[in-house]
Amino acid sequence: MGREHLLGIEGMPAERIKLILDTAESFKEVLERPIRKVPTLRGVSVANLFFEPSTRTRVSFELAEKRLSAELVNVSAASSSVLKGETLKDTARNIEAMKVDIVVIRHSAPGAPHFLARCLESSVINAGDGAHEHPTQALLDLLTLRERFGELKGLRVVIVGDITYSRVARSNIWGLKRMGASVALCGPPTLMPLRVEGMGVEVYHNLDQALQGADVIYVLRLQLERQKEGLLPSLREYTNQWGITAQRLTKLKQKFIIMHPGPLNRGIEITPEVADGPYSVILDQVTNGVAVRMAILYLLSGGKVEG
Amino acid sequence: MKAEAQLLVKGGRVVDPASGLDQVADLLISEGKIERISEPGSELRAERVIPAQGKLVVPGLIDIHTHLREPGREDEETILSGSQAAVAGGFTAVACMANTQPPIDSQEGVRFVLERGREAFCRIYPIAAVTKGLRGEELTEVADLVRAGAVALSDDGNPVSSSQLMRRALEYSKAFGVSIISHCEDRDLSSGGVINESFTSTLLGLGGIPSLSEEVMVARDIQLAQFTGGRLHLAHLSTAGSLELVREAKGKGVRVTAEVTPHHLILSDEQIRASFDPNLKVNPPLREREDVDALREGLADGTIDCIVTDHAPHSSEEKDVEFDAAPFGIIGLETSLGLILTELYHKGLLDLKPIISLMSTNPARILGLPGGDLRPGGPADVTIIDLEKEWEVEPARFKSKSRNTPFGGWRLKGKAVVTIVGGRIVYQEGV
Numbered sequence: 001m002g003r004e005h006l007l008g009i010e011g012m013p014a015e016r017i018k019l020i021l022d023t024a025e026s027f028k029e030v031l032e033r034p035i036r037k038v039p040t041l042r043g044v045s046v047a048n049l050f051f052e053p054s055t056r057t058r059v060s061f062e063l064a065e066k067r068l069s070a071e072l073v074n075v076s077a078a079s080s081s082v083l084k085g086e087t088l089k090d091t092a093r094n095i096e097a098m099k100v101d102i103v104v105i106r107h108s109a110p111g112a113p114h115f116l117a118r119c120l121e122s123s124v125i126n127a128g129d130g131a132h133e134h135p136t137q138a139l140l141d142l143l144t145l146r147e148r149f150g151e152l153k154g155l156r157v158v159i160v161g162d163i164t165y166s167r168v169a170r171s172n173i174w175g176l177k178r179m180g181a182s183v184a185l186c187g188p189p190t191l192m193p194l195r196v197e198g199m200g201v202e203v204y205h206n207l208d209q210a211l212q213g214a215d216v217i218y219v220l221r222l223q224l225e226r227q228k229e230g231l232l233p234s235l236r237e238y239t240n241q242w243g244i245t246a247q248r249l250t251k252l253k254q255k256f257i258i259m260h261p262g263p264l265n266r267g268i269e270i271t272p273e274v275a276d277g278p279y280s281v282i283l284d285q286v287t288n289g290v291a292v293r294m295a296i297l298y299l300l301s302g303g304k305v306e307g
Numbered sequence: 308m309k310a311e312a313q314l315l316v317k318g319g320r321v322v323d324p325a326s327g328l329d330q331v332a333d334l335l336i337s338e339g340k341i342e343r344i345s346e347p348g349s350e351l352r353a354e355r356v357i358p359a360q361g362k363l364v365v366p367g368l369i370d371i372h373t374h375l376r377e378p379g380r381e382d383e384e385t386i387l388s389g390s391q392a393a394v395a396g397g398f399t400a401v402a403c404m405a406n407t408q409p410p411i412d413s414q415e416g417v418r419f420v421l422e423r424g425r426e427a428f429c430r431i432y433p434i435a436a437v438t439k440g441l442r443g444e445e446l447t448e449v450a451d452l453v454r455a456g457a458v459a460l461s462d463d464g465n466p467v468s469s470s471q472l473m474r475r476a477l478e479y480s481k482a483f484g485v486s487i488i489s490h491c492e493d494r495d496l497s498s499g500g501v502i503n504e505s506f507t508s509t510l511l512g513l514g515g516i517p518s519l520s521e522e523v524m525v526a527r528d529i530q531l532a533q534f535t536g537g538r539l540h541l542a543h544l545s546t547a548g549s550l551e552l553v554r555e556a557k558g559k560g561v562r563v564t565a566e567v568t569p570h571h572l573i574l575s576d577e578q579i580r581a582s583f584d585p586n587l588k589v590n591p592p593l594r595e596r597e598d599v600d601a602l603r604e605g606l607a608d609g610t611i612d613c614i615v616t617d618h619a620p621h622s623s624e625e626k627d628v629e630f631d632a633a634p635f636g637i638i639g640l641e642t643s644l645g646l647i648l649t650e651l652y653h654k655g656l657l658d659l660k661p662i663i664s665l666m667s668t669n670p671a672r673i674l675g676l677p678g679g680d681l682r683p684g685g686p687a688d689v690t691i692i693d694l695e696k697e698w699e700v701e702p703a704r705f706k707s708k709s710r711n712t713p714f715g716g717w718r719l720k721g722k723a724v725v726t727i728v729g730g731r732i733v734y735q736e737g738v
Contacts (some may be wrong), residue, residue: 011509087628109631110512111583129514130631169511193509 004300005124008133009174017179021143023295024288030067031291032205041070044301046098049092051077051107056262056286057127057136061104064293073100089157092116102300105129131165137261138171140292141292144285145216148257153180153214158210160242161220161269162191166183168261169220173199186210187220187242207242211252218259219244224267235268244270246277257281312354313337314730318347319359319691323366324664325680336687339730343683357725357732359691365663366680367429367469367688369670370645372488372566373541373618374636375401375431377423379408384620384708390427392618392640392707394734397723399688400430400671400678401618405441405656406464406718407696412436428733429652429726430688432458432676435605437476438486441465443655446469446475448674453483458674461488468494468526473528477537486538486564486674491524491549503592507576511583513630516592518546519616521553525549529556532563540673541565543617545591546603554610564612564673565693567602569646570637572614574713577601581643584712585626587635589619606657613670638707640701640716644692646655648721652694691725698722723727 009017030038046065050058058074065072075095092103104125105113110132117124128134145152157176163169163185176183177200184202185192197203204210211217222238232238244258258270258280266272275282314336321332321344323587325327328344335342341662345351375389384392386403393401405411411420417433425433435457439445443465454458460480467489497520504515507666525541529552532539544550544565553565576593578584579719587593605611605685619636645668651657667690671679678688700717702710726734 087624088632089627107629109629111631112629114583115629117645129512134514167513170510194515195506196506196509198506199510 003121003123005113006135006296006300007113007117007124007126009134009135009138009171010180012174012178013230014178017139017142017175020139020295020299021146021300024139024291027274027298028288028291030294031287037067037069038262040298041065041071041301043071044101045071045073045099046102046104046297047095048072048074049095049103049105050075051088051112052128054106054128056289058108059126060286060289061159061293064297067290068297072298075080088112088115089119092120096120096122102297112183112234125296125300128156128167131167131170133171134167135171135291136293136296137168138175139296140285140289141218141259141261141290142175143288144259144281146286147288148281149215152176155181155215156180156184156213157216157218158214159218159220160186160207160210160244162226163187163196163220164193164221165223165226166192166220171279172199176264179256184210184214188238190242191226195283200230208248208251211248213254214252214256215254216257216259219270221263224264224265224268239268243268244274246273247270249274259285261288314687314727314732315351315353315356316364316689316691317356318358318664319362319364319531321364322659322682323681324660324668325682327616328681329660336689336691336727336730337686341683341687344681348475349416355693358423362724363515363659363692363694365690365692367678367726368397368666368723369400369676369679369689370398370616370618370640370643371402371670371674373401373403373640374406374620375403375617376407378419383622384430384733385578386423386427388706388708389618389620389640390429392638392705394428394704394726394728395723396401397644397692397726398429398640399690399726399728400432400676402432402434402458402674402676404434404461404463405436406462410436410441412439414451414455416563417452417457418428419454419601429728430678432674434459434461434463434488436460437462437467438472443468446479449480449485453485457485458596458676459486459488460541461490461542463488463490466490466494470527470531474531474535477535477539481535481537481634484675486540486541488542489522489524489544490521491526491528493520493523495668496520500592501588502579503576503594505576505595507580507591510580515597515623516590518548518594521546521591522548522552522648525552529553529561529563533559533561534564540621543568543570543571543591543615544602544611545594545598546630547598550601550610552607554611556609565610566613566615567605567611568615568617569639569643570713572602573646573650578713583630584713585628585630586637586711588630588633588635589637590635601650603656606651606661611665612673614643614647614665616640616721617671620707621711623710626711638709638712638713641705641707642719644714645698645700645719645722646714648694649719653720687727689727690723690737692721693724694721695726696720696722701731
């Protein structure tokens with residue numbers, strides 16, 4: 001088995017992205033079958049190391065692994081030795097010593113997957129590292145967009161919210177730009193990282209301006225701690241200025257879709273009627289998550305695309 | 308270990324910035340002191356002769372910013388192992404910071420360091436804490452500390468956050484002629500940060516430490532020094548903005564001196580991008596290319612007074628972890644001279660005389676230490692340097708107990724080959 005990793009979208013060639021999306025599409029078909037399971041990864045073992053709470057991503061990886069017939073083991077911070085003072089390196093090495101082919105890691109420290117990739121023989125998949133990257137999320141978002149629009153090139157995507165702390169934003173910016181979409185960011189200046197324009201994006205603080213001509217409104221989750229950290233005067237003001245409400249959307253002339261990586265803070269960054277509204281593709285994103293993760297597991301195990 | 312009664316360093320190029328000397332000469336050492344410097348081929352004789360043809364003979368290098376970890380973290384470094392690393396790097400004297408466990412904030416602490424220092428390979432000068440327990444709340448007993456042998460006061464590792472306390476420290480210490488060495492960092496502004504706040508931190512999603520966090524404290528301390536007339540030495544400056552502030556202050560005649568480390572003179576934060584290498588995690592953080600350029604300019608125009616290592620040993624258990632979890636710090640005693648010669652001298656950016664001033668003469672003057680020159684009658688602390696010697700940084704072979712350097716594997720040109728402290732050869736290679 002090769003030693004390929006999926007650590008981030010930065011630097012990933014367009015052909016690679018396209019290959020993953022194409023592969024995911026073929027796996028989507030499996031998910032439509034009455035028996036949603038294939039023997040593709042029989043004998044391949046995967047460890048899911050979640051050092052940060054996660055429901056969606058974790059369940060999505062688990063389902064992807066199960067549907068490919070991989071053997072899997074789940075390690076969460078609560079149940080591992082990490083709490084007893086064992087280092088990440090030791091934990092990972094111990095798991096690897098049990099002959100694991102692929103390690104999926106979610107960790108609060110940016111670069112934790114890169115660190116594992118350096119000290120392990122297994123393939124490493126980044127399931128979110130701090131505010132750095134969340135490559136599988138970006139890939140499932142790209143798949144969702146490609147299904148909706150057929151073509152990513154030329155799309156105008158506006159990402160709204162807390163950019164500073166968002167790994168979803170970073171991975172999506174890289175992926176969208178690489179596939180030829182244009183990206184604008186909108187949020188309070190205190191949640192906009194320094195010189196982010198250098199990533200080739202436009203930056204707005206006024207939401208109505210930002211939304212002009214947007215094909216895609218990508219709403220980020222606002223961690224409620226940001227208010228306590230003094231980055232926002234109040235959640236109320238955030239909602240008024242940057243919350244996505246039906247009222248604000250009625251002003252838009254163009255057609256658009258709404259995306260959100262979940263979990264939602266209903267009533268804070270997005271109102272329930274928008275999240276559940278006709279332009280929302282939030283649940284499609286979740287469905288595509290399983291297919292994309294199947295594709296990645298398959299490709300990292302040395303799979304060849306069929307046909 | 309007994310010193311040779313007489314030692315003759317023969318035929319080297321003697322560079323002594325203090326006297327302006329730069330010529331091939333013989334250097335006679337007698338009873339631990341510099342006896343005389345004579346024209347080459349002189350009739351001088353000694354029991355032991357060190358041939359130094361083609362080598363540089365300079366006043367022993369002095370590093371006024373090290374962390375030797377003893378007492379408390381002897382697994383990372385001891386005064387003895389740190390001194391062994393020091394002499395291997397060409398240093399004949401080091402001053403060590405007070406942030407040990409417990410901190411050096413009492414006469415007993417100062418005496419302990421001095422006592423351990425007597426067995427060390429080089430001279431050891433304790434720096435004592437400005438505040439009790441480094442807590443930033445109460446001034447230490449400055450008179451007692453100075454009497455016991457402290458050469459300066461610093462809470463380094465921590466800033467003195469209270470402006471009132473910093474004012475009092477600068478004022479009070481005037482009575483005893485010691486400098487306050489300030490670690491300039493506004494902890495509110497740097498909180499949560501692990502690397503420089505810049506485009507790099509934006510890309511990596513790592514918490515940023517803004518230049519501001521250093522600069523607002525540099526500005527504060529300069530104002531306080533100007534007002535009180537106290538002696539302020541600014542530790543490990545890292546930003547272009549800090550340099551500007553110091554340049555301006557010096558222009559106004561404020562008593563302020565400043566230091567910079569080799570890593571801030573050579574590396575920038577982009578290096579972290581490819582690797583997330585915890586050995587690049589240091590406080591103050593590696594800044595941007597423009598900052599590196601400004602620091603280099605500051606060396607050339609005299610804004611910066613000295614080069615220090617900020618040698619900060621950490622065990623590999625603690626350092627070889629994910630970037631966020633790693634402690635701040637880089638070791639430097641064994642790489643400092645080689646890096647400066649390779650990156651500044653051999654690249655034509657800085658001449659030898661200023662380099663020796665920055666690494667020996669000025670540090671001695673700033674803290675009022677013996678040495679820093681080759682004056683007859685002065686201590687025979689001498690470093691012999693082979694400017695052309697090419698070598699590779701091999702952390703596994705360091706004398707230091709720690710390995711946390713980002714320079715492992717670097718090919719360097721220029722190295723100390725003989726180190727003499729008080730007339731005693733404490734380090735020698737390839738001669």
